[in-house]
Amino acid sequence: MVRRTSVLTRRFFRRSALLQIGLVAAFWFLGDWLGRRTGLPLPGGVIGLFLALVVLHVRGLPVVTMKRGADRLLADMLLFFVPAVLAVLDHGELIGLTGVKILSVIVISTLAVMVVTALTIDVCYRWTERHAAAS
């Protein structure tokens, strides 16, 4: 669609991050609608992500029509988590001993997941590299 429009629109689309964020949001909107329509137990964002990947893969849209907008969204993604953190205000029971216990579970388990995942992949990586070098 974009490919057929004039060079001028294309150039504009490549420069405007806001317009590109709109395009990315359109994929999310479509994904959300599809999810609701089909009853898939997947978040709209994930369906939208797959749709966008398919469109990029079949070259329906060149990647430059989304690159700037996507980069901008990803660079400030942490902002979107900030309001959710304030949910702690509503859970007084998390303060005190139970809170300390829960926090310990989260801290230890998260560290374990990080270390185990990283080491698993790295060990496999070295193994395949050595294998590739040997053969």
Added chain:
Amino acid sequence: MLLQAEWVKTFWTAPLVHAAAWSLATIAFYLLAKRLYRRWPRWWLMPLAVAPALLMIAALALHESYGDYIRGTGWLVGMLGPATVAFAVPIYEQRRLIRRHWPLLLAGMTVGSITAVASSWGLAWLFDLDAALRLSLLPRSISTPFAMEMAGEIGGIPDLTAVFVVITGVFGAATGEIVLARLPLRSALARGASLGVAAHGAGTAQAHRIGQTEGAIAGLTMVLVGLMNVSLAPILARMVN
């Protein structure tokens, strides 16, 4: 004087004004925290820790409840939807790397997920937490929409799970860089997947700061690990109940 106070109160409680004020405050505190972090990059000055802390102080000072706050700023959390779609770009750009190394990523995601669920369950049991809390803790390392879906499925409290997910993300993102720097890692794949699997979106955002490849891999593994967990939740539910 009283009249003026009354006027201020009516103005302040008008939904649109209220939403705009809290949204602006949230964005402003975030930008401020980001600037602070750029100046002094210490883990405890992470924007995801500093901005909510400042907002919490403001909310407590103004006697504002979380319900009122989120009604005005929920749209910001909603932006996580488009942000998830945005990962299509880095994933597409790294498609060659992903196609070449997908067995590694799959191994990492499987082992990581098992570690997440098993260690949460074991530690919660060790600390003698009750069943509802224990179940709510299981899905914490996957992103919020998936985690809430999974918590409901296995009999946890989705609301509490959402809080645990956020705490996990904050902690993982805050310490990830330090932990990964201390491990003898050779590949960007390991760093990216580690953050994506352990600390979902917040970890992924942090991975994106470390590098392009790390960010793409983290985004991909975050999404796939979420999918994997949600689809395995019914089996897990039968195991824990």
